[in-house]
Amino acid sequence: AQSVTQLDSQVPVFEEAPVELRCNYSSSVSVYLFWYVQYPNQGLQLLLKYLSGSTLVKGINGFEAEFNKSQTSFHLRKPSVHISDTAEYFCAVRELGNAGNMLTFGGGTRLMVKP
C-alpha cells in the first residue's frame, strides 16, 4: 500500500520569500503525484500533477514541483509567495493501475505567509 509523508505540518514564511513544501511517498509500484490547495473554508483545488514526462511540473499560481524518483519525493516550490498563498497544501499519490483514481493524501502542510 502507498503512503505519503509531508514532513512539515506548518511552514511560516515572509511575503515575497521563496518556499518549499516537502512531500515524500512510499509505493511498491509506479505512481502519479498531485498537489492540492485548500483555502480556509473552501474545497480542494488541484495545483499541479505529475503523470509522466518532464519531472518538473508547473502548476497554477506560480507553483511548481519536481518529481524525484530515486528519492521518492515530490516537493512543491514557489520562488516568491504572497499573502494570498496562505492555505493548507496536500500532497497526494495514486498508484498506476488503481481503478477509479483513488488518492492517498499526506497529512497536509499549513503555509502561513506573513507580511
Added chain:
Amino acid sequence: SAVISQKPSRDICQRGTSLTIQCQVDSQVTMMFWYRQQPGQSLTLIATANQGSEATYESGFVIDKFPISRPNLTFSTLTVSNMSPEDSSIYLCSTGLAQETFFGPGTRLTVL
C-alpha cells in the same frame, strides 16, 4: 471532466441522530469514493462505492456507522449514523475520469 455536487453543503446535528449526504456526478462513473476530513486534519478514505455491489470500507470504518448506497452510475449517498461530536468533519465525495480525480465541494457536519 466531471462536476460533482453534494447535499447538504453543511449541517448541524444533534448527537444520536443520523445524516445522509448525497453526491451527484454529471457523468457516469464506475467508482465513487467517500473521504472524511476531520478538523485540522488531512483527508482519510472512508470507503469505495461501486455501482451494483457492496461498498468496500477502509480500516477503522464500518458499514453500520457509515452505510453507503450506490443505486446508479451517477449517484451515491453516505449516511453518518448515531452521530457523536467526534463525527464533526467535512465529508467529501470523489471520483475519477480518464487520468483525473475530481472532488465534490464537501459537506461540513457539526455534531452537538
